[in-house]
Amino acid sequence: MKENTETLRLGNPGRFWxxxxxxxxxxxxxxxxxxxIGSVSIRPGEIYAxxxxxxxxxxxxxxxxxxxxxxxxxxxxxxxxxxxxxxVSGYLLQVFFRNPIAGPFVLGISSGAKMVxxxxxxxxxxxxxxxxxxxxxxxxxxxxxxxxxxxxLFSQKVHSMSMLLVIGIMVGYICGAVTDFCVTFADDxxxxxxxxxxxxxxxxxxxxDVGLSAALCLPxxxxxxxxxxxxxxxxxxxxxxxxxxxxVKPFRVVLILLSSLLSACVTALAGPIxxxxxxxxxxxxxxxxxxxxxxxxxxxxxxxxxFCVFCDLLARTVFAPTELAIGTVTSIFGAPVVIYMMIRxxxxxV
Amino acid sequence: xxxxxxxxxxxxxxxxxxxxxxxNIRLEKGKILTLIGPxxxxxxxxxxxxxxxxxxxxxxxxxxxxxLQQWQPKELAKQVAVVLTDRIRPELTTCAEVVAMGRYPYTxxxxxxxxxxxxxxxxxxxxxxxxxxxxxxxxxxxxxxxxRILLARALCQEPEVIxxxxxxxxxxxxxxxxxxDILREMAREKGITVILSLHxxxxxxxxxxxxxxxxxxxxxxxxxxxxxxxxxxIESLYDMEAGSYNRLFxxxxxxxxxxxxxxxxxxxxxxxIPVYRELQKKGIxxxxxxxxxxxxxxxxxxxxxxxxxxxxxxxEMTDAHFAQAARLLRQCAAVIDAGTPLGQMNEGNGKxxxxxxxxxxxxxxxxxxxxx
Numbered sequence: 257m258k259e260n261t262e263t264l265r266l267g268n269p270g271r272f273w274x275x276x277x278x279x280x281x282x283x284x285x286x287x288x289x290x291x292x293i294g295s296v297s298i299r300p301g302e303i304y305a306x307x308x309x310x311x312x313x314x315x316x317x318x319x320x321x322x323x324x325x326x327x328x329x330x331x332x333x334x335x336x337x338x339x340x341x342x343x344v345s346g347y348l349l350q351v352f353f354r355n356p357i358a359g360p361f362v363l364g365i366s367s368g369a370k371m372v373x374x375x376x377x378x379x380x381x382x383x384x385x386x387x388x389x390x391x392x393x394x395x396x397x398x399x400x401x402x403x404x405x406x407x408x409l410f411s412q413k414v415h416s417m418s419m420l421l422v423i424g425i426m427v428g429y430i431c432g433a434v435t436d437f438c439v440t441f442a443d444d445x446x447x448x449x450x451x452x453x454x455x456x457x458x459x460x461x462x463x464x465d466v467g468l469s470a471a472l473c474l475p476x477x478x479x480x481x482x483x484x485x486x487x488x489x490x491x492x493x494x495x496x497x498x499x500x501x502x503x504v505k506p507f508r509v510v511l512i513l514l515s516s517l518l519s520a521c522v523t524a525l526a527g528p529i530x531x532x533x534x535x536x537x538x539x540x541x542x543x544x545x546x547x548x549x550x551x552x553x554x555x556x557x558x559x560x561x562x563f564c565v566f567c568d569l570l571a572r573t574v575f576a577p578t579e580l581a582i583g584t585v586t587s588i589f590g591a592p593v594v595i596y597m598m599i600r601x602x603x604x605x606v
Numbered sequence: 607x608x609x610x611x612x613x614x615x616x617x618x619x620x621x622x623x624x625x626x627x628x629x630n631i632r633l634e635k636g637k638i639l640t641l642i643g644p645x646x647x648x649x650x651x652x653x654x655x656x657x658x659x660x661x662x663x664x665x666x667x668x669x670x671x672x673x674l675q676q677w678q679p680k681e682l683a684k685q686v687a688v689v690l691t692d693r694i695r696p697e698l699t700t701c702a703e704v705v706a707m708g709r710y711p712y713t714x715x716x717x718x719x720x721x722x723x724x725x726x727x728x729x730x731x732x733x734x735x736x737x738x739x740x741x742x743x744x745x746x747x748x749x750x751x752x753x754r755i756l757l758a759r760a761l762c763q764e765p766e767v768i769x770x771x772x773x774x775x776x777x778x779x780x781x782x783x784x785x786x787d788i789l790r791e792m793a794r795e796k797g798i799t800v801i802l803s804l805h806x807x808x809x810x811x812x813x814x815x816x817x818x819x820x821x822x823x824x825x826x827x828x829x830x831x832x833x834x835x836x837x838x839x840i841e842s843l844y845d846m847e848a849g850s851y852n853r854l855f856x857x858x859x860x861x862x863x864x865x866x867x868x869x870x871x872x873x874x875x876x877x878x879i880p881v882y883r884e885l886q887k888k889g890i891x892x893x894x895x896x897x898x899x900x901x902x903x904x905x906x907x908x909x910x911x912x913x914x915x916x917x918x919x920x921x922e923m924t925d926a927h928f929a930q931a932a933r934l935l936r937q938c939a940a941v942i943d944a945g946t947p948l949g950q951m952n953e954g955n956g957k958x959x960x961x962x963x964x965x966x967x968x969x970x971x972x973x974x975x976x977x978x
Contacts, residue, residue: 264702264724264727264728264731264740265702265740265741266700266702266703266706266719266724266727267703356697482715484716484717485710485713485715485716485717488703488707488717489707489710491694491696491699492694492696492704492707493690493692493694495659495688495690495692496688496690496692496694496707496759498658498659498679499657499659499683499686499687499688499690500683500707500708500710500711500763501678501679501680501681501682501683501710501711502679502710503679541697541698544698545698546698546699547696547697547698547699548699548703550716550717
């Protein structure tokens with residue numbers, strides 16, 4: 257019996273570590289490129305000297321050093337953390353709806369977060385003066401939860417994947433309309449703020465943003481990892497999950513809270529970013545050839561980081577000095593993945 | 607023997623509306639209970655209620671001497687495992703992984719499988735003859751394979767009770783028998799108590815220790831197959847207006863052709879059955895005889911023939927029987943000789959053939975008829 261069970265392979269750790277090594281390599285490459293390339297070019301040799309110097313003696317006063325430490329590095333780190341967070345958030349929604357097309361953007365959750373953030377920016381700014389990132393995150397979190405519950409309410413009535421998508425898009429439009437309505441009646445000053453933000457960008461990232469996103473996203477991702485076991489059982493459906501001893505209701509609540517927390521961080525700090533939440537987990541699963549959550553969650557995080565750092569690099573360099581919105585770039589790469597998934601699923605169902 | 611599974615005045619339904627009430631089941635360890643009854647009668651509702659997927663309305667359910675509500679979810683998972691009708695399609699998941707999920711109540715916080723767990727997965731897959739499927743993608747399986755893997759998942763949970771909702775739906779006859787055979791084996795060897803619902807009444811009677819007839823508001827019957835399947839119990843359970851169920855064979859016959867008999871079939875020893883079925887398909891009413899009542903032909907003739915001339919088991923065929931058959935035969939336009947061998951005991955049949963030839967009624971021999 258013993259030698260028999262050894263041939264029973266459950267999961268493929270070799271492949272997992274191969275994929276992780278690939279992603280880490282790509283992330284390193286992306287980080288190096290990101291630090292090097294920009295409107296002010298800094299020679300690679302200088303960069304590493306500055307990095308080394310900066311780490312030992314603090315940030316230098318030269319322009320180059322300032323650009324590196326105050327602009328490029330925080331922006332890059334923010335893109336990496338939020339990209340990873342967005343991917344995991346999408347993955348959790350896919351687990352929740354048992355639907356690979358679910359994601360914070362297509363289900364209108366990002367738009368809901370944007371709406372509440374917009375309202376906060378326009379109306380609360382009057383009373384509070386400046387709006388701190390924490391307030392924005394809270395607003396985005398509230399918006400995410402609000403829209404998630406609306407989508408949930410509808411999702412009980414429909415069982416087809418494409419209907420869920422349509423509902424999400426419609427809800428997204430409604431939120432967009434409410435946001436536009438507020439913008440119409442807002443002061444010009446607030447609108448400029450909002451427009452910049454709502455385009456979605458990592459530009460202007462500060463160390464404070466990086467610290468805040470790390471402080472919220474990393475526990476969120478650890479939380480998701482701690483749920484690996486029930487997540488894999490939940491893939492068999494609620495009936496089986498319950499019969500194996502999962503308390504389904506609290507589990508679902510925790511899933512939604514974690515997913516909303518992660519996507520709210522992204523929406524609050526970088527604006528709505530489209531399709532990362534669907535495309536990245538899908539690409540990750542295809543690379544891993546497995547749905548095992550213990551593999552997919554960490555790999556999705558790093559894959560999302562790589563994806564967003566590269567997209568951000570393109571966003572700021574392709575038409576430099578004009579910067580593209582990050583969502584523009586992620587859509588170009590992300591939307592085709594979604595179309596491909598829809599077509600492939602359709603074929604399977606027939 | 608103290609029942610392992612028991613319900614007391616259980617009432618089940620949806621949203622507080624009672625669908626079925628007064629369900630009282632007592633089931634000893636290692637017994638198989640099958641729920642039969644028409645579609646929509648509430649078989650699934652009962653099964654969902656006893657597995658806590660559905661809130662019970664009143665009454666109580668006991669598993670292992672403890673009421674369902676008292677069990678902690680994870681402890682209950684070690685008692686009761688399920689095979690549901692849900693069509694699940696987990697992506698990129700191998701069969702071994704699906705089966706291994708059955709270890710859920712036993713593994714640690716991160717679901718790490720110990721050697722014991724792996725051995726249990728192996729054993730469960732072996733039980734259902736599914737080892738060669740271990741590395742296959744679950745969503746690429748055929749219905750029969752999928753059902754076996756889901757059963758392995760349930761077995762891997764090492765439960766005392768397995769509840770299966772229509773496990774044989776979508777399966778072809780070979781897999782049906784294979785699956786039920788595995789259940790029987792589990793009940794016999796591991797003392798697992800099995801509760802399932804089936805559409806195939808013939809199989810239900812053959813595999814179960816107890817049957818529960820579910821129809822309408824209350825339970826129409828609960829007991830051993832012999833107790834429950836009294837004459838016409840099936841016909842009334844399913845409101846069958848046409849056709850019939852033979853409880854000796856557990857087989858179903860189509861409705862008998864209506865009208866006065868036009869053909870007389872001389873049969874016996876099983877030769878008559880294919881003839882009867884063919885006439886039924888063509889819608890030709892017929893009479894048949896002379897049959898002994900312990901003849902297989904008699905079982906089918908009873909339900910398909912407009913008139914049967916029969917002799918009680920182990921009694922002699924007399925002139926009276928011949929006279930009765932001759933009267934019927936004279937009214938018919940044709941006679942079919944099913945090919946039954948003629949011996950001392952049924953020489954009346956030989957006399958009938960002779961009579962037909964004398965009277966000028968055409969006699970066809972079945973073998974010759976089917977040959978051309």
